[in-house]
Amino acid sequence: MAREFIIALRNTFSLWLLTALIYPFLIIFFGQVAFPAQANGSLITNNQGQVIGSALIGQSFNSERYFWSRPSTTNYSEGKDAAPTGVSGASNLAPSNPDLITRIQKETQRLQQAGIKPTADLVYTSGSSLDPHITPEAAQAQLERVAKNRNIPVEKIQPLISQNTDGRFIGIFGEPGVNVLKLNLSLDKLQNPSG
Template identity: 70%
Template sequence: MSFVREAGRAVRSTFVLWVLTALIYPFVMIAIGQIAFPFQANGSLINNAQGQPIGSALIGQPFTSDRYFNSRPSTTNYSTADPKADSLGVLKTGVSGASNLAPNNPALLDRIKGDIPRLQKAGVKPTADLVYTSGSSLDPHITPEGARAQIDRVAKARGLQPNQIEALITQNTENRFLGIFGEPGVNVLKLNLALDALKPARAS
């Protein structure tokens, strides 16, 4: 009887813990997230003027047009490649991850040697974040310096005044977390969305 009683107690304890950890706790966390942090809990999605989701504030995406601020280079092209037609091998490291190429690797050096003249030709002063990929290859931010380096190109393509875009960058610069952690950054998607809403300054 003692064995049966102990076995029954173990089964009941397992069931109670399962209900607590596999059912109650997850649903409580979901409820807290939806009530207290709905934006973050739903993927930090950013909507356009029509209310349609166009991306996440946490995941970078490629912008190649001169009318927009370009994102950091990505070894996975921000995971937009088609796995069935990946001729360039951008997904060979997975949907997220660095290239793991050493600083003296010829493949890395060749890419950088190609990117720097391309940026200079577009009138963009190469900064580290516009040349080197991030550890995740999904970084949604660039540095304020990387954004300012693109002002002339974007202003020319959109017919805007450089000081308009400079002000926009300042408005969209995220400072250090709690004032001490990390470095200031500019979310490229948010900046480009604000850029689309910007109207040319009236001629004086």
């Protein structure tokens, strides 16, 4: 009995060492060597080296001078008295839920008032509510508004949409998407190249 207990204890310790320490640290080392930017969150910095966001996490843009992101159900806890809740996840409201219907109607009305043809991704949230991309069609729908509010010709902004569009993963999976944070940063650089 004591011999079996020692064998079981040794096996448990060996598996723990392998799965809880060796394997995770090996993966961390591989990630840092092969894909350091991605392993550290695909962070985007400004000219001063300050982190201003991640290429993987959507941000809220409300100004008429920027392309708007998808709506989000995530509370980013803005304000000094807000509790930090930046939790990922959808609202889990059923399609027949009056709160969801009201939110969609308000979002559609806001887009129409801004002169934007509502597209699905500008009206509905994503599953994680943190999606950093919009469809190229959603970016095109906002092009006139952004150009007008920045007093820049549409022809100068159009190439930025193409430059910030991520294609399908390995050419076959998913759909092309425009990274809104990168697009808006490109807009700022277009107007202020030194900033």
